[in-house]
Amino acid sequence: MTSEYLDLNYKPTKNDLNCLFYIEPSRGVSFEKAAEHVTGESSIGTWTEVHTASGSSMRKLRPSIYHMNKNKGLVKVAYPLELFEPENVSQIMSSIAGNIYGMKAIQNLRLLDFTFPEKAVKLYQGPKFGIPGIRKILKVKNRPLVGTIIKPKVGLPYKEHARVAFESWVGGCDIVKDDENLTDQKFNPFDKRIAETMQALDKAERKTGEVKIYMPNITAETEEMVERMEYVKKHNGKYVMIDVITLGFSAVQTVLKHSRKMNLVVHAHRAMHAALTRNKKHGITMLALAKLYRLIGTDQLHVGTAVGKMEGPAREVASIRDEITLDSVPESKDRLSQKWHGLKPVFPVCSGGLHAGHIPELMKIMGKNIVIQAGGGVHGHPDGTIAGAKSVRQAVDAVMAGPHNGDVPQCGTKTLKEYARTHNELRKVLETFGSYSR
């Protein structure tokens, strides 16, 4: 392959989809050559000159490497939009995140970020509800939403499941969510679980006077999912949840097509993402994946916690939050800029090993526009689920009432402990799990 794509004077246009890659060439391959290979294999090239490629249509489709930083391994490539079927996420990923990972010329390769131009963004609908729509449904204007995942992850019979959900709501949770590996198993069949849990929801709403949400996991083969959505709708459900990575882009697009028509809010769980995102030199960043889910329009998305049982540094988690909530994201050293042209913000969901003691630090990093999901942190409370749910709401209340820097809560461990003196459930959870500061 000849040096066909390198053009450091090239200025990306409004017809380009730009990508930022980290590239580590294989031994004996120059950085420039590896970058050329990646650019060709992700667009119009192959390993040799072909006689079939000629004419003006090929010139129009040629991508340009418009930036290279060999020391940092960074390359920016502008791809003409015409290369893509613009609303077909699978096709786009088969190009810019496809064969290239398997090429001998590279040792490691990571898609760090991409920028969709305005005309591509506008082909997508984004979230139907997002933060404003969800806050309106729940009638909660300012504080983080408080949720739990029914635990154990799997194993509860459906009546037990509904009972634990009821206790979670009554204790103060806004949201109850199935876990990512609970769908339709014999010990807890989907249809019975939904019917029973929605009844528990009615009861909890009457008892508390608050709006309550249940997010049943509909993850399955596509047409089965559509049937499950219809079933949820028939039982007055307002939400569904899906495992976006293990489903795949195509099915997620199908779910969102139907959820829009049915007026269902869609929560995106990201199980398996770290198989792709965790290695800092290879794969795809969570940032890039999160952008795709905002474009195609999930209303909520797991973004990590920066505290708790899952990996993910605070800076990275906050940068994903910015990407899915701001209307304009500036370029910085490891990301490109993106304008969202009015697409609604996705509600960032923080989940993974959280308990009340984490909440001051979590809200300091993530602010108030988040959904806080605590599973073990609720059901592992020494006094059980109701007390666990209370402890999380109390921690949120404490932080909301505490000091702020502008809009960002600054509540410290001390203030939380102070608040806990008069709030038993919070006090007990702090005694059991401790409080958290960095």
Next chain:
Amino acid sequence: MTSEYLDLNYKPTKNDLNCLFYIEPSRGVSFEKAAEHVTGESSIGTWTEVHTASGSSMRKLRPSIYHMNKNKGLVKVAYPLELFEPENVSQIMSSIAGNIYGMKAIQNLRLLDFTFPEKAVKLYQGPKFGIPGIRKILKVKNRPLVGTIIKPKVGLPYKEHARVAFESWVGGCDIVKDDENLTDQKFNPFDKRIAETMQALDKAERKTGEVKIYMPNITAETEEMVERMEYVKKHNGKYVMIDVITLGFSAVQTVLKHSRKMNLVVHAHRAMHAALTRNKKHGITMLALAKLYRLIGTDQLHVGTAVGKMEGPAREVASIRDEITLDSVPESKDRLSQKWHGLKPVFPVCSGGLHAGHIPELMKIMGKNIVIQAGGGVHGHPDGTIAGAKSVRQAVDAVMAGPHNGDVPQCGTKTLKEYARTHNELRKVLETFGSYSR
């Protein structure tokens, strides 16, 4: 989390789905503890004891760590089948390949293999056609099938596309395949491409007297794909191709549900797999993914080349071939055993930088039951596509006529060059690209 799952005396039963993991604990975490964490998070556990988990149903669902090799980082876990919705691949992966990759307790984690028990295998249908069905359609009994991918990958107008396809068939290709990033773009709309290319196919069949196959890429949102399948069927197409990784498991299951009814053969391209499979310490092996595709039933699957432009050592590629073609695969040091209970063999497809010069070595490694796809190796021939297609068929003929060890061709570079003396197209390609031996 207490040590709940370790039970080295446990013998897996016919009700267990067994997994083989490579685990690298994070600093300060013992191997045993990391293994416990992985086992719990992939099934019934979370980071703390919960009060909701009790009773006999939980005991029945408890997985067992039945083997550990700390030095090699290997762990075998038996999961009771009741944990899963057995035909829901997304749900299974959300369990055994889900949240676990993102846990702080592990540094690296790789799902190396898994074994489905008989009763789970029998819930799946496997390929409708597979090797025997495809050989019957093509009326080619013994030699490898010869295919090409239209090149350049994208950029040709649809009439050019059909012309290049025609030349490929006339030159001797059995199969013509779209590339993974060509679906429905403005420069080459899906409907026009299929109509025009199927006409070219008719013409090529009449001219050669051979059965010819076109594999149009239908990769898209699920319902759009079903429409594209219907369109292909209406134009007398027999095959479709899909990008299985960028689509995702759910959509692939949907495609296969419909392809069975429509009697369409399904080719699986694996673009993006190496984002998951390439790092030897993290992610998922191609072996494990290949098993899933055989279960759900793609008829063909890219398995690598062991030669050519893509990464993947010969031993690994051959082991994937065994997995998708044998009826019983024995356990070895980095894989588990698997019985396939009569599920048809998937046709292994070798593709990625191949030309005629690679074919002796390729067939020595992979045998005769393969599809050989050469893209640049056909269209990059100095005399163009027809000559390129001829050169590949000639190389296959040379190897088939050459020495064998049992059923495995043993043709060397010397025999190939000998054959090339009387076969111009082969001779020219060897002069241009060289011949290949390890």
